[in-house]
Amino acid sequence: MxxxxxxxxxxxxxxxxxxxxxxxxxxxxxxxxxxxxxxxxxxxxxxxxxxxxxxxxxxxxxxxxxxxxxxxxxxxxxxxxxxxxxxxxxxxxxxxxxxxxxxxxxxxxxxxxxxxxxxxxxxxxxxxxxxxxxxxxxxxxxxxxxxxxxxxxxxxxxxxxxxxxxxxxxxxxxxxxxxxxxxxxxxxxxxxxxxxxxxxxxxxxxxxxxxxxxxxxxxxxxxxxxxxxxxxxxxxxxxxxxxxxxxxxxxxxxxxxxxxxxxxxxxxxxxxxxxxxxxxxxxxxxxxxxxxxxxxxxxxxxxxxxxxxxxxxxxxxxxxxxxxxxxxxxxxxxxxxxxxxxxxxxxxxxxxxxxxxxxxxxxxxxxxxxxxxxxxxxxxxxxxxxxxxxxxxxxxxxxxxxxxxxLLNMNVPGKVTEAGIRKNLDIGLAYMEAWLRGVGCVPINYLMEDAATAEVSRSQLWQWSRHQVPTAEGKKVTKEYALQLLREQAKKLGEKAPKGNKFGLAAKYFESQVTGEDYAEFLTSLLYNEITNAGSPVAAAKL
Missing domain, CATH: 3.20.20.360 (Malate synthase, domain 3)
Structure with a gap:
Protein backbone atom coordinates (compact mmCIF):
# COMPACT_ATOMS: atom_id res chain seq x y z
CA MET A 1 0.00 0.00 0.00
CA LEU A 407 47.86 27.37 -3.93
CA LEU A 408 49.43 27.71 -0.49
CA ASN A 409 51.88 30.51 -1.32
CA MET A 410 51.12 33.17 1.30
CA ASN A 411 53.85 35.54 0.13
CA VAL A 412 51.60 38.60 0.25
CA PRO A 413 53.33 41.98 0.49
CA GLY A 414 51.90 44.36 3.06
CA LYS A 415 51.64 45.03 6.76
CA VAL A 416 49.11 44.94 9.53
CA THR A 417 48.19 48.48 10.50
CA GLU A 418 45.96 50.02 13.14
CA ALA A 419 43.91 51.52 10.34
CA GLY A 420 43.47 48.02 8.91
CA ILE A 421 42.37 46.70 12.30
CA ARG A 422 39.83 49.50 12.70
CA LYS A 423 38.55 48.96 9.15
CA ASN A 424 37.99 45.27 9.85
CA LEU A 425 36.21 46.15 13.08
CA ASP A 426 33.99 48.68 11.33
CA ILE A 427 33.03 46.27 8.55
CA GLY A 428 32.41 43.37 10.91
CA LEU A 429 30.37 45.42 13.35
CA ALA A 430 28.35 47.23 10.69
CA TYR A 431 27.53 44.02 8.87
CA MET A 432 26.63 42.11 12.02
CA GLU A 433 24.45 44.97 13.25
CA ALA A 434 22.52 44.99 9.97
CA TRP A 435 22.26 41.19 9.94
CA LEU A 436 20.80 41.26 13.45
CA ARG A 437 18.10 43.56 12.02
CA GLY A 438 17.37 41.00 9.30
CA VAL A 439 19.38 42.68 6.51
CA GLY A 440 21.99 40.52 4.79
CA CYS A 441 23.44 42.87 2.16
CA VAL A 442 24.83 46.20 3.39
CA PRO A 443 26.48 49.19 1.65
CA ILE A 444 29.56 50.16 3.68
CA ASN A 445 32.00 52.77 2.36
CA TYR A 446 30.48 52.42 -1.14
CA LEU A 447 31.03 48.67 -1.21
CA MET A 448 28.22 46.13 -1.02
CA GLU A 449 29.29 43.94 1.87
CA ASP A 450 27.84 40.53 2.59
CA ALA A 451 28.63 37.74 5.05
CA ALA A 452 31.82 36.77 3.21
CA THR A 453 33.53 40.15 3.63
CA ALA A 454 32.50 40.31 7.29
CA GLU A 455 34.04 36.85 7.72
CA VAL A 456 37.34 38.05 6.24
CA SER A 457 37.40 40.91 8.75
CA ARG A 458 36.54 38.65 11.69
CA SER A 459 39.06 35.96 10.75
CA GLN A 460 41.91 38.38 10.21
CA LEU A 461 41.32 39.96 13.61
CA TRP A 462 41.27 36.53 15.25
CA GLN A 463 44.45 35.50 13.43
CA TRP A 464 46.35 38.65 14.33
CA SER A 465 45.37 38.35 18.00
CA ARG A 466 46.17 34.66 18.12
CA HIS A 467 49.69 35.16 16.84
CA GLN A 468 50.16 38.60 18.44
CA VAL A 469 51.24 40.13 15.15
CA PRO A 470 53.14 43.44 15.38
CA THR A 471 51.53 46.37 13.57
CA ALA A 472 53.38 48.78 11.29
CA GLU A 473 53.14 51.28 14.15
CA GLY A 474 55.06 48.92 16.45
CA LYS A 475 52.13 47.78 18.59
CA LYS A 476 51.56 44.08 19.23
CA VAL A 477 48.01 42.88 18.52
CA THR A 478 47.05 41.35 21.84
CA LYS A 479 43.64 40.30 23.09
CA GLU A 480 43.46 43.45 25.19
CA TYR A 481 44.43 45.73 22.30
CA ALA A 482 41.87 44.12 19.97
CA LEU A 483 39.10 44.49 22.55
CA GLN A 484 40.06 48.10 23.26
CA LEU A 485 39.83 49.04 19.58
CA LEU A 486 36.61 47.07 19.16
CA ARG A 487 34.93 48.96 21.99
CA GLU A 488 36.11 52.28 20.59
CA GLN A 489 34.75 51.50 17.13
CA ALA A 490 31.49 50.08 18.47
CA LYS A 491 30.95 53.24 20.54
CA LYS A 492 31.59 55.50 17.51
CA LEU A 493 29.29 53.52 15.24
CA GLY A 494 26.58 53.25 17.86
CA GLU A 495 26.59 56.99 18.52
CA LYS A 496 26.15 57.76 14.83
CA ALA A 497 23.39 55.21 14.27
CA PRO A 498 19.65 55.75 14.84
CA LYS A 499 18.11 54.84 18.19
CA GLY A 500 17.25 51.19 18.56
CA ASN A 501 20.36 50.04 16.67
CA LYS A 502 21.97 46.73 17.50
CA PHE A 503 25.64 47.74 17.73
CA GLY A 504 25.74 46.79 21.41
CA LEU A 505 24.59 43.26 20.62
CA ALA A 506 26.88 43.04 17.59
CA ALA A 507 29.86 44.11 19.74
CA LYS A 508 29.01 41.50 22.36
CA TYR A 509 29.17 38.72 19.78
CA PHE A 510 32.17 40.20 17.97
CA GLU A 511 34.17 40.39 21.20
CA SER A 512 34.16 36.61 21.37
CA GLN A 513 35.64 36.38 17.88
CA VAL A 514 38.60 38.80 17.86
CA THR A 515 40.73 37.64 20.78
CA GLY A 516 42.41 34.62 19.19
CA GLU A 517 40.53 32.26 21.50
CA ASP A 518 37.02 31.09 20.59
CA TYR A 519 36.33 30.82 16.89
CA ALA A 520 32.82 30.15 15.56
CA GLU A 521 32.75 28.13 12.37
CA PHE A 522 30.54 30.81 10.78
CA LEU A 523 29.33 34.21 12.00
CA THR A 524 25.91 33.44 10.57
CA SER A 525 25.64 30.30 12.69
CA LEU A 526 26.76 32.27 15.74
CA LEU A 527 24.03 34.87 15.27
CA TYR A 528 21.25 32.69 13.85
CA ASN A 529 19.17 32.31 17.00
CA GLU A 530 19.11 36.09 17.48
CA ILE A 531 17.12 36.67 14.29
CA THR A 532 14.81 33.69 14.38
CA ASN A 533 11.76 33.26 16.53
CA ALA A 534 10.37 29.79 16.11
CA GLY A 535 6.76 29.64 17.15
CA SER A 536 4.68 26.72 18.37
CA PRO A 537 4.91 23.74 16.03
CA VAL A 538 2.02 23.24 13.64
CA ALA A 539 1.67 19.85 11.98
CA ALA A 540 2.49 20.05 8.27
CA ALA A 541 -0.36 17.58 7.69
CA LYS A 542 -2.74 20.45 8.47
CA LEU A 543 -1.58 22.54 5.51
Missing part, protein backbone atom coordinates in the same frame (compact mmCIF):
# COMPACT_ATOMS: atom_id res chain seq x y z
CA UNK A 2 1.40 3.39 -1.01
CA UNK A 3 2.07 5.89 1.76
CA UNK A 4 -0.36 8.78 2.00
CA UNK A 5 0.73 12.42 2.30
CA UNK A 6 -0.57 12.52 5.87
CA UNK A 7 1.44 9.44 6.86
CA UNK A 8 4.58 10.90 5.28
CA UNK A 9 4.01 14.11 7.22
CA UNK A 10 3.92 12.48 10.65
CA UNK A 11 6.43 14.26 12.86
CA UNK A 12 6.82 17.07 10.29
CA UNK A 13 6.17 20.49 11.80
CA UNK A 14 6.23 24.12 10.73
CA UNK A 15 7.30 26.67 13.33
CA UNK A 16 6.99 29.76 11.15
CA UNK A 17 3.92 31.79 10.23
CA UNK A 18 2.17 31.09 6.94
CA UNK A 19 -0.63 32.92 5.15
CA UNK A 20 -2.62 32.37 1.97
CA UNK A 21 0.25 33.79 -0.11
CA UNK A 22 3.12 31.79 1.37
CA UNK A 23 1.06 28.60 1.38
CA UNK A 24 1.44 28.75 -2.41
CA UNK A 25 5.08 27.77 -1.97
CA UNK A 26 4.89 25.73 1.24
CA UNK A 27 1.97 23.47 0.39
CA UNK A 28 1.27 20.02 1.78
CA UNK A 29 2.80 18.40 -1.32
CA UNK A 30 5.92 20.58 -1.02
CA UNK A 31 6.22 19.61 2.66
CA UNK A 32 6.11 15.91 1.71
CA UNK A 33 8.96 16.52 -0.75
CA UNK A 34 11.03 18.38 1.86
CA UNK A 35 10.50 15.58 4.38
CA UNK A 36 11.64 13.04 1.77
CA UNK A 37 14.85 15.00 1.13
CA UNK A 38 15.57 15.30 4.84
CA UNK A 39 14.99 11.64 5.64
CA UNK A 40 17.01 10.51 2.65
CA UNK A 41 20.04 12.78 2.98
CA UNK A 42 20.36 14.40 6.40
CA UNK A 43 22.51 11.70 8.00
CA UNK A 44 24.99 11.91 5.13
CA UNK A 45 25.03 15.70 5.43
CA UNK A 46 25.86 15.52 9.14
CA UNK A 47 28.59 12.94 8.51
CA UNK A 48 30.19 15.22 5.93
CA UNK A 49 30.09 18.15 8.34
CA UNK A 50 31.84 15.97 10.92
CA UNK A 51 34.45 15.19 8.28
CA UNK A 52 35.19 18.93 8.14
CA UNK A 53 35.86 18.89 11.89
CA UNK A 54 38.31 16.00 11.53
CA UNK A 55 40.09 17.73 8.68
CA UNK A 56 40.37 20.95 10.68
CA UNK A 57 41.99 19.06 13.55
CA UNK A 58 44.61 17.73 11.12
CA UNK A 59 45.36 21.22 9.80
CA UNK A 60 45.57 22.56 13.35
CA UNK A 61 48.39 20.06 13.95
CA UNK A 62 50.39 21.56 11.07
CA UNK A 63 49.36 19.35 8.15
CA UNK A 64 49.13 21.02 4.76
CA UNK A 65 46.83 20.29 1.85
CA UNK A 66 47.64 18.44 -1.36
CA UNK A 67 45.78 17.00 -4.31
CA UNK A 68 44.11 13.73 -3.37
CA UNK A 69 46.06 10.60 -4.40
CA UNK A 70 42.89 8.47 -4.44
CA UNK A 71 41.30 10.61 -7.16
CA UNK A 72 44.35 11.07 -9.33
CA UNK A 73 42.77 8.95 -12.06
CA UNK A 74 39.90 11.46 -12.35
CA UNK A 75 42.27 14.41 -12.71
CA UNK A 76 44.43 12.67 -15.29
CA UNK A 77 41.61 11.28 -17.44
CA UNK A 78 41.19 13.66 -20.39
CA UNK A 79 38.12 11.94 -21.80
CA UNK A 80 35.32 12.96 -19.43
CA UNK A 81 33.49 16.29 -19.68
CA UNK A 82 30.82 18.21 -17.83
CA UNK A 83 27.39 18.76 -19.34
CA UNK A 84 27.07 21.12 -22.30
CA UNK A 85 25.59 24.51 -21.38
CA UNK A 86 21.84 24.42 -20.75
CA UNK A 87 19.31 26.81 -22.35
CA UNK A 88 19.86 30.30 -21.01
CA UNK A 89 23.33 29.45 -19.69
CA UNK A 90 25.39 29.47 -22.88
CA UNK A 91 26.27 33.16 -22.49
CA UNK A 92 26.73 34.36 -18.90
CA UNK A 93 29.10 37.24 -19.43
CA UNK A 94 27.55 39.43 -16.72
CA UNK A 95 25.63 38.06 -13.75
CA UNK A 96 24.00 40.28 -11.13
CA UNK A 97 23.66 38.94 -7.60
CA UNK A 98 21.57 39.94 -4.63
CA UNK A 99 18.93 38.90 -2.12
CA UNK A 100 15.42 37.73 -2.90
CA UNK A 101 13.32 40.61 -1.57
CA UNK A 102 10.66 41.68 -4.09
CA UNK A 103 12.25 45.01 -5.02
CA UNK A 104 15.63 43.38 -5.66
CA UNK A 105 14.06 40.63 -7.74
CA UNK A 106 12.33 43.14 -10.04
CA UNK A 107 15.35 45.44 -10.31
CA UNK A 108 17.75 42.55 -10.97
CA UNK A 109 15.54 41.04 -13.68
CA UNK A 110 15.23 44.47 -15.29
CA UNK A 111 19.02 44.93 -15.39
CA UNK A 112 21.03 44.73 -18.59
CA UNK A 113 22.68 41.46 -17.62
CA UNK A 114 22.54 37.87 -18.81
CA UNK A 115 21.71 36.09 -15.55
CA UNK A 116 20.51 36.91 -12.02
CA UNK A 117 21.70 34.88 -9.04
CA UNK A 118 18.90 35.14 -6.49
CA UNK A 119 20.64 34.61 -3.18
CA UNK A 120 19.18 32.83 -0.17
CA UNK A 121 22.66 32.68 1.34
CA UNK A 122 25.33 35.30 2.05
CA UNK A 123 23.36 38.39 1.07
CA UNK A 124 20.20 37.29 2.91
CA UNK A 125 19.71 37.18 6.67
CA UNK A 126 17.77 33.90 7.17
CA UNK A 127 14.74 35.15 9.05
CA UNK A 128 11.67 33.05 8.33
CA UNK A 129 10.07 36.00 6.56
CA UNK A 130 13.10 36.53 4.30
CA UNK A 131 13.30 32.86 3.36
CA UNK A 132 9.63 32.11 2.78
CA UNK A 133 8.82 35.41 1.04
CA UNK A 134 11.98 35.03 -1.03
CA UNK A 135 10.57 31.75 -2.33
CA UNK A 136 7.26 33.44 -3.06
CA UNK A 137 8.96 36.32 -4.89
CA UNK A 138 10.85 33.94 -7.17
CA UNK A 139 7.71 31.86 -7.73
CA UNK A 140 5.89 35.00 -8.84
CA UNK A 141 8.81 36.30 -10.92
CA UNK A 142 9.04 33.07 -12.91
CA UNK A 143 5.35 33.40 -13.73
CA UNK A 144 5.71 37.13 -14.54
CA UNK A 145 3.35 38.15 -11.73
CA UNK A 146 5.89 39.87 -9.44
CA UNK A 147 4.93 43.51 -10.23
CA UNK A 148 4.02 45.57 -7.17
CA UNK A 149 3.58 49.09 -5.88
CA UNK A 150 5.51 50.64 -2.98
CA UNK A 151 4.12 54.01 -1.98
CA UNK A 152 3.78 55.99 -5.19
CA UNK A 153 6.39 53.93 -7.05
CA UNK A 154 5.54 50.96 -9.24
CA UNK A 155 7.93 48.08 -9.83
CA UNK A 156 7.24 46.21 -13.05
CA UNK A 157 9.15 43.65 -15.07
CA UNK A 158 10.21 45.08 -18.40
CA UNK A 159 8.67 43.61 -21.54
CA UNK A 160 11.01 45.04 -24.19
CA UNK A 161 13.67 42.33 -23.92
CA UNK A 162 14.32 38.80 -22.76
CA UNK A 163 14.82 38.78 -19.01
CA UNK A 164 18.02 37.42 -17.44
CA UNK A 165 18.19 33.70 -16.71
CA UNK A 166 17.35 33.01 -13.07
CA UNK A 167 19.76 31.04 -10.87
CA UNK A 168 18.98 30.38 -7.20
CA UNK A 169 21.68 30.10 -4.55
CA UNK A 170 20.72 27.84 -1.66
CA UNK A 171 22.28 28.05 1.77
CA UNK A 172 25.39 25.99 2.52
CA UNK A 173 25.37 22.49 4.00
CA UNK A 174 26.29 23.82 7.46
CA UNK A 175 23.12 25.91 7.91
CA UNK A 176 19.76 24.71 9.22
CA UNK A 177 16.20 25.96 8.89
CA UNK A 178 14.75 25.63 12.36
CA UNK A 179 11.24 26.66 11.28
CA UNK A 180 10.72 23.31 9.49
CA UNK A 181 11.40 20.16 11.48
CA UNK A 182 11.30 16.50 10.51
CA UNK A 183 11.30 13.79 13.16
CA UNK A 184 12.32 16.35 15.77
CA UNK A 185 15.26 17.78 13.79
CA UNK A 186 15.51 21.03 11.82
CA UNK A 187 15.84 20.52 8.09
CA UNK A 188 19.04 21.54 6.32
CA UNK A 189 18.86 25.10 4.99
CA UNK A 190 20.30 23.74 1.74
CA UNK A 191 17.54 21.18 1.30
CA UNK A 192 14.81 23.64 2.32
CA UNK A 193 15.94 26.31 -0.18
CA UNK A 194 16.62 23.88 -2.99
CA UNK A 195 13.57 21.74 -2.30
CA UNK A 196 10.97 24.52 -2.30
CA UNK A 197 12.43 26.29 -5.34
CA UNK A 198 12.76 23.07 -7.34
CA UNK A 199 9.43 21.51 -6.39
CA UNK A 200 7.43 24.64 -7.15
CA UNK A 201 9.21 25.88 -10.24
CA UNK A 202 11.10 23.15 -12.11
CA UNK A 203 8.34 22.23 -14.59
CA UNK A 204 7.35 25.88 -15.08
CA UNK A 205 10.96 26.87 -15.84
CA UNK A 206 11.33 24.08 -18.41
CA UNK A 207 8.02 25.06 -19.99
CA UNK A 208 9.39 28.57 -20.42
CA UNK A 209 12.54 27.29 -22.15
CA UNK A 210 14.97 27.26 -19.24
CA UNK A 211 15.46 24.93 -16.29
CA UNK A 212 16.00 24.76 -12.55
CA UNK A 213 19.46 26.27 -12.13
CA UNK A 214 21.43 26.66 -8.91
CA UNK A 215 24.57 28.06 -7.33
CA UNK A 216 26.04 25.81 -4.63
CA UNK A 217 28.11 27.53 -1.91
CA UNK A 218 30.63 26.66 0.80
CA UNK A 219 31.45 23.11 -0.28
CA UNK A 220 34.67 21.67 1.09
CA UNK A 221 35.07 18.41 -0.84
CA UNK A 222 33.95 16.40 -3.83
CA UNK A 223 32.01 14.16 -1.45
CA UNK A 224 29.79 17.14 -0.65
CA UNK A 225 29.30 17.63 -4.39
CA UNK A 226 28.37 13.94 -4.67
CA UNK A 227 25.69 14.50 -2.04
CA UNK A 228 24.24 17.36 -4.09
CA UNK A 229 24.27 15.22 -7.21
CA UNK A 230 22.32 12.48 -5.43
CA UNK A 231 19.85 15.09 -4.18
CA UNK A 232 19.39 16.28 -7.75
CA UNK A 233 18.76 12.78 -9.07
CA UNK A 234 16.20 11.93 -6.39
CA UNK A 235 14.45 15.28 -6.91
CA UNK A 236 14.22 14.87 -10.68
CA UNK A 237 13.01 11.28 -10.38
CA UNK A 238 10.38 12.33 -7.83
CA UNK A 239 8.68 14.85 -10.13
CA UNK A 240 9.24 12.85 -13.32
CA UNK A 241 11.88 15.12 -14.81
CA UNK A 242 14.76 13.96 -16.97
CA UNK A 243 18.01 13.62 -15.05
CA UNK A 244 20.45 16.33 -16.06
CA UNK A 245 17.77 19.02 -16.36
CA UNK A 246 19.08 20.64 -13.19
CA UNK A 247 22.31 22.59 -13.66
CA UNK A 248 24.52 23.81 -10.84
CA UNK A 249 27.48 26.16 -10.66
CA UNK A 250 29.75 25.50 -7.70
CA UNK A 251 31.34 28.40 -5.87
CA UNK A 252 34.92 27.50 -5.13
CA UNK A 253 35.15 29.46 -1.91
CA UNK A 254 37.13 27.07 0.28
CA UNK A 255 40.81 26.22 0.11
CA UNK A 256 40.03 22.51 0.42
CA UNK A 257 37.69 22.62 -2.59
CA UNK A 258 40.42 24.30 -4.64
CA UNK A 259 42.36 21.05 -4.41
CA UNK A 260 39.34 19.07 -5.67
CA UNK A 261 38.00 21.14 -8.59
CA UNK A 262 38.24 18.32 -11.14
CA UNK A 263 36.58 15.94 -8.73
CA UNK A 264 33.75 18.36 -7.93
CA UNK A 265 32.93 18.81 -11.62
CA UNK A 266 33.19 15.03 -12.08
CA UNK A 267 30.70 14.30 -9.31
CA UNK A 268 28.22 16.78 -10.76
CA UNK A 269 29.17 16.26 -14.40
CA UNK A 270 25.64 15.60 -15.77
CA UNK A 271 24.41 18.62 -13.79
CA UNK A 272 27.50 20.83 -13.92
CA UNK A 273 27.33 24.43 -15.10
CA UNK A 274 30.89 25.17 -14.05
CA UNK A 275 32.74 26.81 -11.18
CA UNK A 276 32.89 30.35 -9.82
CA UNK A 277 35.67 32.24 -8.05
CA UNK A 278 34.02 33.18 -4.75
CA UNK A 279 36.95 35.38 -3.85
CA UNK A 280 35.98 36.82 -0.46
CA UNK A 281 34.83 33.52 0.99
CA UNK A 282 37.97 31.92 -0.39
CA UNK A 283 40.19 34.39 1.48
CA UNK A 284 38.09 33.89 4.62
CA UNK A 285 38.24 30.11 4.40
CA UNK A 286 41.99 30.06 3.80
CA UNK A 287 42.54 32.09 6.97
CA UNK A 288 40.01 29.96 8.86
CA UNK A 289 41.44 26.61 7.91
CA UNK A 290 45.04 27.65 8.62
CA UNK A 291 44.33 30.02 11.48
CA UNK A 292 46.61 28.16 13.87
CA UNK A 293 49.54 28.20 11.43
CA UNK A 294 51.79 31.29 11.73
CA UNK A 295 52.94 30.80 8.12
CA UNK A 296 49.49 31.79 6.87
CA UNK A 297 49.19 35.24 8.41
CA UNK A 298 47.91 37.80 5.92
CA UNK A 299 48.35 41.61 6.03
CA UNK A 300 45.57 44.23 5.88
CA UNK A 301 42.75 43.01 3.68
CA UNK A 302 43.32 45.76 1.10
CA UNK A 303 46.68 44.08 0.39
CA UNK A 304 45.06 40.72 -0.41
CA UNK A 305 44.25 41.35 -4.05
CA UNK A 306 43.48 38.90 -6.83
CA UNK A 307 47.07 39.14 -8.08
CA UNK A 308 48.81 37.89 -4.91
CA UNK A 309 50.31 34.41 -5.40
CA UNK A 310 47.73 32.17 -3.74
CA UNK A 311 44.78 34.02 -5.32
CA UNK A 312 46.38 34.15 -8.77
CA UNK A 313 47.07 30.40 -8.64
CA UNK A 314 43.48 29.70 -7.60
CA UNK A 315 42.07 31.70 -10.52
CA UNK A 316 44.35 30.13 -13.11
CA UNK A 317 43.67 26.60 -11.91
CA UNK A 318 39.91 27.19 -11.89
CA UNK A 319 39.86 28.49 -15.46
CA UNK A 320 42.08 25.70 -16.75
CA UNK A 321 40.06 23.01 -14.96
CA UNK A 322 36.69 24.28 -16.16
CA UNK A 323 37.71 24.72 -19.79
CA UNK A 324 39.39 21.34 -19.88
CA UNK A 325 36.04 19.88 -18.83
CA UNK A 326 33.88 22.05 -21.12
CA UNK A 327 32.10 24.10 -18.45
CA UNK A 328 31.99 27.78 -17.47
CA UNK A 329 34.68 29.44 -15.37
CA UNK A 330 32.95 32.40 -13.77
CA UNK A 331 34.75 35.39 -12.31
CA UNK A 332 34.15 37.09 -8.99
CA UNK A 333 32.19 39.95 -7.51
CA UNK A 334 32.60 43.65 -8.20
CA UNK A 335 31.29 44.96 -4.89
CA UNK A 336 31.52 48.67 -5.70
CA UNK A 337 28.38 50.79 -5.82
CA UNK A 338 28.06 54.25 -7.39
CA UNK A 339 29.27 57.21 -5.31
CA UNK A 340 26.83 60.06 -5.73
CA UNK A 341 27.85 63.72 -5.47
CA UNK A 342 31.57 62.96 -5.80
CA UNK A 343 32.48 62.56 -9.45
CA UNK A 344 36.20 62.03 -8.86
CA UNK A 345 35.68 59.34 -6.23
CA UNK A 346 33.04 57.63 -8.37
CA UNK A 347 35.30 57.67 -11.44
CA UNK A 348 38.13 56.10 -9.41
CA UNK A 349 35.81 53.39 -8.07
CA UNK A 350 34.44 52.57 -11.51
CA UNK A 351 37.96 52.40 -12.91
CA UNK A 352 38.75 49.75 -10.30
CA UNK A 353 35.77 47.77 -11.53
CA UNK A 354 36.92 48.09 -15.14
CA UNK A 355 40.47 46.96 -14.27
CA UNK A 356 39.16 43.97 -12.33
CA UNK A 357 36.86 42.88 -15.16
CA UNK A 358 39.65 43.36 -17.69
CA UNK A 359 41.87 41.06 -15.62
CA UNK A 360 39.12 38.43 -15.58
CA UNK A 361 38.33 38.62 -19.28
CA UNK A 362 41.99 38.40 -20.28
CA UNK A 363 42.60 35.50 -17.90
CA UNK A 364 39.90 33.47 -19.66
CA UNK A 365 36.83 33.78 -17.46
CA UNK A 366 33.50 33.21 -19.21
CA UNK A 367 31.66 35.88 -17.24
CA UNK A 368 31.64 37.89 -14.07
CA UNK A 369 29.53 39.16 -11.16
CA UNK A 370 28.31 42.63 -10.26
CA UNK A 371 26.40 43.71 -7.15
CA UNK A 372 24.73 46.81 -8.62
CA UNK A 373 22.93 47.39 -11.95
CA UNK A 374 25.07 50.48 -12.63
CA UNK A 375 28.17 48.26 -12.92
CA UNK A 376 26.62 46.04 -15.58
CA UNK A 377 27.54 48.38 -18.44
CA UNK A 378 31.20 48.49 -17.39
CA UNK A 379 31.45 44.71 -17.10
CA UNK A 380 29.57 44.23 -20.37
CA UNK A 381 31.82 46.64 -22.25
CA UNK A 382 34.94 44.79 -21.13
CA UNK A 383 33.63 41.29 -21.84
CA UNK A 384 32.07 42.32 -25.16
CA UNK A 385 35.43 43.65 -26.27
CA UNK A 386 37.59 40.76 -25.09
CA UNK A 387 35.08 37.92 -25.42
CA UNK A 388 33.18 38.29 -28.72
CA UNK A 389 31.92 34.70 -28.43
CA UNK A 390 29.31 33.57 -25.84
CA UNK A 391 32.09 32.13 -23.67
CA UNK A 392 35.82 31.35 -23.76
CA UNK A 393 35.79 27.60 -23.19
CA UNK A 394 38.10 27.25 -26.20
CA UNK A 395 40.88 28.96 -24.20
CA UNK A 396 42.39 25.88 -22.56
CA UNK A 397 45.21 27.55 -20.57
CA UNK A 398 47.60 24.68 -21.27
CA UNK A 399 50.36 27.06 -20.21
CA UNK A 400 49.14 26.86 -16.59
CA UNK A 401 50.77 24.38 -14.21
CA UNK A 402 49.61 24.92 -10.65
CA UNK A 403 51.11 22.97 -7.76
CA UNK A 404 50.02 22.58 -4.15
CA UNK A 405 52.74 25.03 -3.17
CA UNK A 406 51.28 27.62 -5.55
Missing amino acids: AATPDSLLREVNILGTLNDQTKKVLSKDAAVFLALLHRTFNERRKALLQRRVVRQAELDKGQLLDFLPETRHIREDETWKGAPPAPGLVDRRVEITGPTDRKMVVNALNSNVWTYMADFEDSSAPTWENMIYGQLNLYDAIRRQVDFKQGEKEYKLRTDRTLPTLIARARGWHLEEKHFTVDGEPISGSLFDFGLYFFNNAHELVKRGFGPYFYLPKMESHLEARLWNDVFNVAQDYIGMRRGTIRATVLIETITAAFEMDEIIYELRDHSAGLNCGRWDYIFNTIKRFRQNPNFILPDRDSVTMTVPFMDAYVKLLIKTCHRRGVHAMGGMAAQIPIKNDTAANDAAMEKVRADKLREARAGHDGTWVAHPALAAIASDVFNQYMPTPNQMHIRRDDVHITAND
